[in-house]
Amino acid sequence: MSLVTVERKGQVAVVTIDNPPMNTFSTAVKGELSKTFKELNSDDNVLAIILTGAGQRAFMAGADIRELPEKIGNSNLMSEFMDNHEFFNCIDFSPKPTIAVINGFALGGGCELALTCDIRIAEEHAFIGVPEVKLGLLPGAGGTQRLPRLVGEAKAKELLFTGDHISAEEALRIGLVNKVVPSGEGIEAAMKLAAKICNNSPAALRNIKKAVDEGLELTIHLALGREAELFQELFLKDDVKEGVQAFLEKRRPNFSKSISNQS
DSSP: OOSEEEEEETTEEEEEEOOTTTTOBOHHHHHHHHHHHHHHHTOTTOOEEEEEESTTTEEEOOBOGGGSGGGTTOSOOHHHHHHHHHHHHHHHTOSSOEEEEEOSEEETHHHHHHHTSSEEEEETTOEEEOGGGGGTOOOTTTHHHHHHHHHOHHHHHHHHHHOOEEEHHHHHHTTSOSEEEOTTOHHHHHHHHHHHHHTSOHHHHHHHHHHHHHHTTSOHHHHHHHHHHHHHHHTTSHHHHHHHHHHHTTSOOOOOSSGGGOO
């Protein structure tokens, strides 16, 4: 039985973690997710990716704690940790817009996984948190870095220091999620948003994501220079011709369906 399924709906791929009962982040789940995202990242027919968990109990309820005892006392885990970072980066730096649908608990590694997505939609019964401190650990899959970049240093430290999980509404208030929807309506909301995204130029979407992601790691001066490079690059693509012409003709643009179709 596959622990990760993919359903293609037009130009949108819906990736579902199916590891009952709580969709925990096991070694096997990581392997299947890694393979799935590498394939989707290079698939020109996919313009947006939705990531969620099966059922209504959990998006992902963290790591599989049963795998931890054998690692305690091991001083040679750096390669494994760096492999985890490589996997999470594969999602974070996907060239496609990504949307997490948090349909239940997103704790520990589950919260860190949601943080790798560009946009997060939470169903109203969801709870989100990074409780690793209660195990004597810290979030080791990017949580100490991505969380403060998203919600600010002080709020991130509060969540990291206490290990408390918060409601969907509180997550919305602090900017951890973009939207809260009724239970069971997360995928529908994500599909509507993905469809709107897919109406736009694939080349522009890719360069916008690059500009934001890369710019956040640079000084403002260097970031503005990178933005200018990516802006200039788009003027060499067919989509800008179509977009400008459609605007002048007061019609909807008919953009290419993939970046590879651009000249």
